[in-house]
Amino acid sequence: MQSPSTYSHPKMHLDMLKWCRSQKGAPIAVIENGDVLVTKKTAPNLQNCKVLMKNKGIKINQIHIRSASEIDALLAQMDPHFIQSLSKVQLQLRNCIEKAISQNVSDVHIEVRLTQCEVKFRQLGELVLYDTWSTELARKICFVAFNKETDHTQQHFNGHIPQDASMSLQLTSGIRVRIRLASVPAHPFPSFDVVLRILNTDAQKQLNLSQCGYSSQQTQLLQTAIKKPSGAIIIAGPTGSGKTTTLAALLSTLPKHKKLYVIEDPVEKIISNATQIPVNTEVDSKGFASMTRQTLRLDPDCICIGEIRDHETALMASRAAMTGHLVLSTVHSNSAINIIQRLLDLELTPSQLADESFLVLLAFQMLIKVLCPHCAVPINDCKLNQEDIERWERYFLTDDINFFDQVNMHRSYAKGTTHHCTHCNNSGYLGRRVIAEIIWLDDISREYILKHDYLGWKAHLQRAHFHSHIDQARLLIKHGQVDLYDAEMILGQFSPFEKEIQGINYNNIIKSSYDTEQTSTATD
Ligand SMILES: [Zn+2]
Known part of the structure; x- marks a missing residue:
C-alpha cells in the first residue's frame, strides 16, 4: 500500500484551506493526508477542488461524505497560524x-x-x-x-x-x-x-460491550458484575487483544455517583467519568501497587488497575476488593481458568483466591478478523490445500453430519483480486471482534480453586455449559463470519488429534445459542 504524496509544504496546505473556506454554501474540506470531505459526491465544486489539487501536485486520497455542519466545524478548527508555524x-x-x-x-x-x-x-x-x-x-x-x-x-x-x-x-x-x-x-x-x-x-468513540463482540449472554454477565458494590473483575488476554477497550466499555457503564480511579501505564483511552492516574512502571516498578494503596485513601468506589504483574499489585487488588471496593484489572494468561494459576504464581494463596469477597468474574479475550460479507465467498469456491481440507473435515466432523456440507463457511477474496468491494475498501475484512470466555465464580468453583482441582473445575464448567473462546471462534466460522485460516493464525491449527484426546462432544457447541450477530471493529 503506497501513500499518495500529499502536501509537500505547509504553504500548499494553507492555500487549500483558504480556498475551502471561500466556498460559501458548498462546504468542502481537504485534510493533510489528501482526503476530501464533501456533502455529496455530486458537489459542483468537487471537480474544481480536484483540478486545484492536481495543479498543486497534491494527490487525492479518499473522498468522504460528511454533513455540512461537520465540514464547517472542521474548517473552523483548522488554524492557519498553526499550519503556517509547522515545518x-x-x-x-x-x-x-x-x-x-x-x-x-x-x-x-x-x-x-x-x-x-x-x-x-x-x-x-x-x-x-x-x-x-x-x-x-x-x-x-x-x-x-x-x-x-x-x-x-x-x-x-x-x-x-x-x-x-x-x-x-x-x-x-x-x-x-x-x-x-x-x-x-x-x-x-x-x-x-x-x-x-x-x-x-479526542475524536474516538466509545464502543459498548456488544460492539466489542461479546455475546448477549457474556454482556449480561459482565454487566451484572460491574453493578456489584465490591469484588474483582479480571480480564486476561495477550497483548493487543482489546482488554483496554473492554475495560473502558465496562467502566463507562458505571453510574455517575460512583467515584472511579483508573491507574494506567500510560493513559490510553479517555474515560469521562474517571480520575485517570498515569504511572510509569519503567521508572517505578511498584507503580501500580503504590498508586492503588494511595487511591484507597481517596474514598474510592471503584479502582481500575491497568495490569497485575507483581505480588504487591496482586495483594493490593485483593485487599481493595475485600475491603468493599469494586476492582477491575487485567493479567497475562492464556485462558480464563489460568487467571487463577497466574495469581498463584504471583503468590496469592488458594484461600485468598477462593474468598467469596474477592473474585467475581474472570474473562479471557482475543481479537479475530471479521470477514466482509459483501465480498467473502463460500469455502467450496476457494482453492484450498487438500491437507487442510482433510484436517478440518476430521476436526469438524460430527457423528452424523459433514461439517463442510452443513455449514456455510466463507473465505475472503485473496488480496490483489480485480474485484472491487467498496464495503471493506478491498481489504476483505470489516474489522475485528472479540472472541471470549467468561467464568462467573460460584461456590462450587471456589471449592475447586481451594482444592487445586483444575481438571475437576473444567469438567464442572463444561457441565454448566461453559463456552470457551475457541468454541466461539468455531461458531463464527460456521456462520461464515470468520475465515478458517485467520482463526488458525491466532488459535493454532485445529487439530483432530487434540480434539479426540479432549473427548468433547462438539455437537453441543454447534447447537448452542451464541449470539453471532454482532460484528464490529475493536481496537486495543
Ligand atoms: Zn468487501
Whole structure:
C-alpha cells in the first residue's frame, strides 16, 4: 500500500484551506493526508477542488461524505497560524499519523536502514507496508518527533540507544492524538527502528460491550458484575487483544455517583467519568501497587488497575476488593481458568483466591478478523490445500453430519483480486471482534480453586455449559463470519488429534445459542 504524496509544504496546505473556506454554501474540506470531505459526491465544486489539487501536485486520497455542519466545524478548527508555524517535516509526520488514524492503525513502525526506510502500519493485527521513505527524510521525521513534539523536550533523539517518550500531537484538522514513541538501535550501524503507538484521539468513540463482540449472554454477565458494590473483575488476554477497550466499555457503564480511579501505564483511552492516574512502571516498578494503596485513601468506589504483574499489585487488588471496593484489572494468561494459576504464581494463596469477597468474574479475550460479507465467498469456491481440507473435515466432523456440507463457511477474496468491494475498501475484512470466555465464580468453583482441582473445575464448567473462546471462534466460522485460516493464525491449527484426546462432544457447541450477530471493529 503506497501513500499518495500529499502536501509537500505547509504553504500548499494553507492555500487549500483558504480556498475551502471561500466556498460559501458548498462546504468542502481537504485534510493533510489528501482526503476530501464533501456533502455529496455530486458537489459542483468537487471537480474544481480536484483540478486545484492536481495543479498543486497534491494527490487525492479518499473522498468522504460528511454533513455540512461537520465540514464547517472542521474548517473552523483548522488554524492557519498553526499550519503556517509547522515545518515541512512536522507536516509530513502529521500526514502519516492522520493516514494511520483514518485506517484504524494501532502502531506505526518506522524502520530506518542504511539506504532506505520502510514505514509499516499495524492494521487489524497485521503489519502492512504503508510507504518507503528516504533514510534522510526518515531520520528528520524521527528527530522532529522526539525533539520537537514530545512532552519531555530535554530528551534528544539518539538512534544508537533505546529511548521512549510520549507526545500529544495536534493535527492540522484540529484533532489531538496521544502517541507513545519507542526506539531501538538495529544492525547494521547506524540503523534503528522507531515505533509510534497511537493511544487515543479526542475524536474516538466509545464502543459498548456488544460492539466489542461479546455475546448477549457474556454482556449480561459482565454487566451484572460491574453493578456489584465490591469484588474483582479480571480480564486476561495477550497483548493487543482489546482488554483496554473492554475495560473502558465496562467502566463507562458505571453510574455517575460512583467515584472511579483508573491507574494506567500510560493513559490510553479517555474515560469521562474517571480520575485517570498515569504511572510509569519503567521508572517505578511498584507503580501500580503504590498508586492503588494511595487511591484507597481517596474514598474510592471503584479502582481500575491497568495490569497485575507483581505480588504487591496482586495483594493490593485483593485487599481493595475485600475491603468493599469494586476492582477491575487485567493479567497475562492464556485462558480464563489460568487467571487463577497466574495469581498463584504471583503468590496469592488458594484461600485468598477462593474468598467469596474477592473474585467475581474472570474473562479471557482475543481479537479475530471479521470477514466482509459483501465480498467473502463460500469455502467450496476457494482453492484450498487438500491437507487442510482433510484436517478440518476430521476436526469438524460430527457423528452424523459433514461439517463442510452443513455449514456455510466463507473465505475472503485473496488480496490483489480485480474485484472491487467498496464495503471493506478491498481489504476483505470489516474489522475485528472479540472472541471470549467468561467464568462467573460460584461456590462450587471456589471449592475447586481451594482444592487445586483444575481438571475437576473444567469438567464442572463444561457441565454448566461453559463456552470457551475457541468454541466461539468455531461458531463464527460456521456462520461464515470468520475465515478458517485467520482463526488458525491466532488459535493454532485445529487439530483432530487434540480434539479426540479432549473427548468433547462438539455437537453441543454447534447447537448452542451464541449470539453471532454482532460484528464490529475493536481496537486495543
Ligand atoms: Zn468487501
